[in-house]
Amino acid sequence: MAKVELKQPIVQAIADDVKDAASVVLVDYRGLTVAQDTDLRKQLREAGIVYKVCKNTMMKRAFEGTEYAALEEHLEGPSAIAISKDDATAPARILCKFAKNAKALELKAGVVEGAVYDAQALAEVAKVPSREELLSKLLGSLQSPITNLARVLNQIAEQGGAANCEAPAEAAAEAEEVAAEAVEEAPAQEAEATEE
Known part of the structure; x- marks a missing residue:
């Protein structure tokens, strides 16, 4: 078997990994x-990131004709590749955090959602919170006004007496229920929006 035939499956595997990344x-x-290295691989695997050590020539062939072709100029010396299909900032975030304690690890470059970044720009990308953190902040902002309204209505009901203000107390209880339902339904609605 020729060397090219032996290398083709490796190139194809890299191309398949980066496709739709x-x-x-x-x-x-x-x-x-x-x-x-073992600790780094574990952290990346837990985040759903594919991490491989590949020959530069194999990566160059796999990147040809794709948006990742711009990375070819950075393929010098030993190189490893971290690929994420879901969270665009996760590889940069995990690698930058790990590199603070392991000075030997050096980011070269990357492509995040179609844009090419050098090592300094990747450090800035790493500062972007994860999708889950952003969603929790959004839900917290949406839930806060509803919860505050429920508290105010409840205080009005307590100050005016239960006999005089049954409607505001019921409204406060309903507002709390609506807030709880919104928090429970938001991840499902967000997932449906992402699928569309």
Whole structure:
């Protein structure tokens, strides 16, 4: 079997991994200890990120004709690739955080949602919170006014007496129920919107 035939499945595997990826980040892993490398791989795997050490020539062939072709100029020396299909900022965030303690790990460049970033720009991308954090902040902002309204209506009901203000007390209870339902339904509605 020719060398090209042996290399083709590897190139195809890389091409399949980067196809439809939200982000791809290249790193130089030289100098990492076995323990550090194992810990890094574990963190990336738990976040749903594919992490591979590949030959630069194989990656160049896999990137040809794609938006990742711009990464070819950064393919020098030992390179590893981190690929995320879901959370575009996760690879940069995890790798930058890990690199603070493991000085040997060096980010080279990456493509996040179609835009090419160098190492400094990836550090800025890493500061963007995860999707879950952003959703929880959004839900907190949406829930806060409803909860405050329920508290105010409840206080009015308590000050005016139960006999005189049954309607506001009922309204406060209903407002609290609506707020609780909104919090429970929001992730499902967000998932449906994402699928569309």
